[in-house]
Amino acid sequence: MKKSSTGKRQLPLEQEEALLETLKKRFGKYSKRHKGIDWNKLEKKLSENKAKLWSLNEMERTGGEPDVVGYDKKTDEYIFFDCADESPKGRRSVCYDHEALESRKEHKPANSALGMAEEMGVTLLTEDEYRELQTLGDFDTKTSSWIITPSEIRKRGGAIFGDRRYDHIFIYHNGAESYYAARGFRCALRV
Structure with a gap:
């Protein structure tokens, strides 16, 4: 990782070109996944947003296979989601958030989903975004992904995750401190 003169995260030129x-x-x-979106306009916007390009590279580096899935006309932003078939390999075996990580007395995971997402400059998918992603293909048929948890559930110690089984999308709950080899998290990024 390289920092630009403004102190923001920035990829070396070779890595930026390879990612693009x-x-x-x-x-x-x-x-x-992105009908009506012009690659040339998207590429120009990406090239002008070095910190966002760095975040997309983090999504790619950890196995997310990010792809553009929409465009928000109101904010003039392209929307990227992780589109790997299964929850990204480089982001599995993590609990939900820092509080959950700290609550574990033993066998702590290396990190939390929210902690990693913050380091990457991205957000976890919301339940609506997760359901939207599932309209674009069959995702998480063997794994599951943490998603943004409503505060009422989190206050009670829980967190939610989603997956696809039996050709249906399921949203479940678990203790926020739990972690599994087959559970990671998916990211969203607006550029």
Whole structure:
């Protein structure tokens, strides 16, 4: 990671070019995910947002396979989600948040979903975003992904996650301190 003169996260030029090429190939391969979006406009916006490009690289580096899934006309932002078939490998075996991590007396995971997302400059998917992602393909058929948990549930020690089984989307609950080899988290990023 390199810091620019403004102190923001920035990729070295070679890495930036490689990431843009990866994103462009994915954009072409999965065109149904982003109908009506022009790659050239998106690429220009990405090139102008070095910190966001760094965050997309973190999504890619940890196995998320980010792809653009929408455009918000009101905010003039492109919306990226992790589109890997299963919950990203580089983000599994984590509990929900820092509070849950600290509450474990033994066998602590290395990190938490919210902690990692913050370090990456991204957010976890909301329940609505998770359901939207599932309209674009069959995701998390063997794994599950933490999603943003309503504060009423979190105050009681719980957290929620989603998966796809039996061709249906399920949203479940678990103790926020729990972690499993098959549970990670998916990210959203607006550029």
